């Protein structure tokens with residue numbers, strides 16, 4: 001699903017990613033960890049074509065990012081569900097409209113759109129906010145709208161940048177169940193997180209750890225089991 005070979009990225013003189021090579025197979029659940037500034041969001045942005053590939057090779061969902069023309073980016077995005085760290089939802093549109101918008105680029109009957117939008121809004125516990133404008137929602141509710149919008153398209157690959165960052169633990173656990181369900185049905189999930197508790201919700205997941213833009217083994221404290229007492 002994702003293959004990176006010696007991928008590097010700099011902002012001016014500063015290298016945000018250095019020589020990253022990795023392979024993520026179809027159907028894997030990946031946690032992307034690393035301290036603040038380690039390069040997680042930069043890697044995600046490269047994967048969904050928001051940053052140009054400057055150095056190295058990358059293929060994502062069958063698209064070679066090196067040869068990709070700007071006009072092909074929407075085609076890549078169609079295969080992906082992206083949960084942005086800063087949500088990027090439309091504040092003056094309702095929850096329903098924000099989620100449905102993701103489907104408008106796919107010519108789909110209105111009744112199918114309606115069914116899918118309602119189902120995902122319900123799964124994320126937002127049904128009583130369907131017609132509320134997103135600017136009137138709490139941070140955690142907005143985050144759930146961002147997740148719903150990514151999932152409603154039934155993507156091959158979900159790239160989720162700290163999708164539980166604004167949620168209380170109970171709600172985070174519920175959302176992790178929703179991500180796991182998608183994964184069980186074959187969707188590849190790449191999720192950036194800082195939270196050890198979140199890592200423990202998917203014990204079989206693979207952890208990819210970044211330090212100062214470089215891949216390295218995850219530190220022991222991330223792998224430790226919870227104390228049973």
Ligand SMILES: Nc1ncnc2c1ncn2[C@@H]1O[C@H](COP(=O)(O)OP(=O)(O)OP(=O)(O)O)[C@@H](O)[C@H]1O
Pocket residue numbers: 011015016034035036037038039040041042043085
């Ligand atoms: N648009 C940008 N312009 C300049 N530097 C940037 C830009 N975006 C990111 N950086 C720098 O690249 C490095 C990696 O940032 P990135 O946002 O990828 O980190 P992160 O791992 O996602 O951190 P966090 O956990 O805080 O979200 C940081 O040093 C950051 O300052």
Ligand SMILES: [Mg+2]
Pocket residue numbers: 040041042085161
């Ligand atoms: Mg980030």
